[in-house]
Amino acid sequence: MSSAKIRLCVDHPLGPGQSLPLTEAQAHYLFGVMREGAGSRLLVFNGRDGEWLAEVAEAGKRKGSLRCIAQTAEQATGPDLWLMFAPVKKARTDFIVEKAVELGAARILPVATDYTNADRLRRDKAEAHVREAAEQCGALHLPEVADMTPLSRVLAAWDPARRILWADEGTAGRASVLQRLAAETGGPWAILVGPEGGFSPAERERLSVLPFVRPVPLGPRILRAETAALAAMTLWQAALGDWRPE
Numbered sequence: 001m002s003s004a005k006i007r008l009c010v011d012h013p014l015g016p017g018q019s020l021p022l023t024e025a026q027a028h029y030l031f032g033v034m035r036e037g038a039g040s041r042l043l044v045f046n047g048r049d050g051e052w053l054a055e056v057a058e059a060g061k062r063k064g065s066l067r068c069i070a071q072t073a074e075q076a077t078g079p080d081l082w083l084m085f086a087p088v089k090k091a092r093t094d095f096i097v098e099k100a101v102e103l104g105a106a107r108i109l110p111v112a113t114d115y116t117n118a119d120r121l122r123r124d125k126a127e128a129h130v131r132e133a134a135e136q137c138g139a140l141h142l143p144e145v146a147d148m149t150p151l152s153r154v155l156a157a158w159d160p161a162r163r164i165l166w167a168d169e170g171t172a173g174r175a176s177v178l179q180r181l182a183a184e185t186g187g188p189w190a191i192l193v194g195p196e197g198g199f200s201p202a203e204r205e206r207l208s209v210l211p212f213v214r215p216v217p218l219g220p221r222i223l224r225a226e227t228a229a230l231a232a233m234t235l236w237q238a239a240l241g242d243w244r245p246e
Contacts, residue, residue: 088225
């Protein structure tokens with residue numbers, strides 16, 4: 001494994017000797033911020049071709065290029081887990097996206113619920129946060145960020161083979177999330193967390209009758225949306241995901 005400290009997400013195919021042109025922002029980061037130069041080595045990945053050791057072939061103020069040397073890790077995917085959440089204030093939404101990447105989400109689905117207090121989500125900004133988080137945490141997979149869609153429309157088109165772990169503060173007194181997950185199996189899953197204010201009575205009624213939905217509490221206290229997303233993903237990973245011992 002390379003001792004290179006910098007890890008960069010690129011859009012180009014990776015392979016032996018492959019030339020990789022840098023964007024202006026990437027060139028500024030490598031040569032202006034990190035003070036790297038020609039001959040410096042770093043790790044690159046694109047979400048498809050694994051991770052590669054690369055060398056700076058050309059370094060300029062606003063441009064540059066890399067050359068792939070050798071593969072350091074084969075492409076791998078994590079568990080088939082989606083995260084559905086209602087966007088909240090910007091910084092907290094950014095936090096949710098970042099932690100979803102770190103915790104191995106395969107897909108990120110922003111949903112508009114009856115009580116959602118954010119009318120839109122900048123998909124391009126969220127995708128940039130995905131790339132930055134993947135660079136930092138060593139992920140090889142880049143989760144897709146879907147367009148913000150009404151929850152009712154998402155549920156109407158849902159594949160029942162994918163179970164939904166619904167973080168529901170109204171399930172106090174029922175089996176804990178770990179008890180519930182102990183009775184489940186792996187496979188495709190999604191986690192659903194609501195906005196500030198929770199789910200509306202109409203949404204709760206609809207979710208409660210869907211056979212693929214598993215309502216669970218997340219402890220005795222009401223959690224913020226970003227805390228609930230982090231807690232639910234952590235518990236799912238420990239019970240059914242790739243945190244389990246092989």
